[in-house]
Amino acid sequence: MCAHGPITADKSPRVEEQETNEASGLPRHFEEALKELGSAIASKKVEPICTSYMALRRAGHAMPLHEFVSHIESAHGPTAHAVVISAFSHRKCFMCEDGGIVCQTCHGSGQVDRFMCPQCDGMGLRPCTFCLGTSWNDPNEVPGELRKGVFRRQVAHVEKDAARLSKLPDASKLKSAGSFSPAKRGQVVSWLVRLRARLNSLTGSPMDSEANRVVRYEALIRRIDGILEALVPAHAAPLDEDDEDEI
Ligand SMILES: [Zn+2]
Numbered sequence: 001m002c003a004h005g006p007i008t009a010d011k012s013p014r015v016e017e018q019e020t021n022e023a024s025g026l027p028r029h030f031e032e033a034l035k036e037l038g039s040a041i042a043s044k045k046v047e048p049i050c051t052s053y054m055a056l057r058r059a060g061h062a063m064p065l066h067e068f069v070s071h072i073e074s075a076h077g078p079t080a081h082a083v084v085i086s087a088f089s090h091r092k093c094f095m096c097e098d099g100g101i102v103c104q105t106c107h108g109s110g111q112v113d114r115f116m117c118p119q120c121d122g123m124g125l126r127p128c129t130f131c132l133g134t135s136w137n138d139p140n141e142v143p144g145e146l147r148k149g150v151f152r153r154q155v156a157h158v159e160k161d162a163a164r165l166s167k168l169p170d171a172s173k174l175k176s177a178g179s180f181s182p183a184k185r186g187q188v189v190s191w192l193v194r195l196r197a198r199l200n201s202l203t204g205s206p207m208d209s210e211a212n213r214v215v216r217y218e219a220l221i222r223r224i225d226g227i228l229e230a231l232v233p234a235h236a237a238p239l240d241e242d243d244e245d246e247i
């Protein structure tokens, strides 16, 4: 009953120090944490799922992993553990919005007095130094038993996202057409910078053993660099919004 009671020579197992539900044989604090996780899963919200999983993990720290997972799945269904993995794969960096910090000098436009912003080199943003631009939560904060699964999910997110690259016009067309409004351009740049950071992070991950993926991601990074170069003038040239007046 009292967790701070005297340590006795009693040989009963450790869990007996906590109140146990006689019907299930589980410590009550574990059951409570399990219930919390259930409500979090039902809410489908990333943060509550991650924090309640961490609490459950602390409550069941002495349990073998397979037993721990089977408690989760028998309480909340066979996909419950996969939902937890998915939540961690979507967990956000606490220090930024979407991986980029809007440049304070040009307020994201990439230019100052019609010239390239010297602060951000025309990008309009700088990658968050905390998540290195991925907008993902620190991989070291993902519990060890989930890391492989989270890595696979993140690969899947990135693959899906990278497929959108093929819908963009070629770098050469982008450069000549000036096809984006400044707002749209900012969105595209921010998306590309984040995707690039994610590709980079996944290829550098100790989880990654697939040489093919590394080669493919490096090719994608080069394509992104080409597009970014077309979208972000590397020299002091006025951007699209002024072109209308000049032509
Ligand atoms: Zn700037």
Ligand SMILES: [Zn+2]
Residues within 6 Å of the ligand: 093, 094, 095, 096, 097, 099, 128, 129, 130, 131, 132, 133, 134, 135, 136
């Ligand atoms: Zn960040």
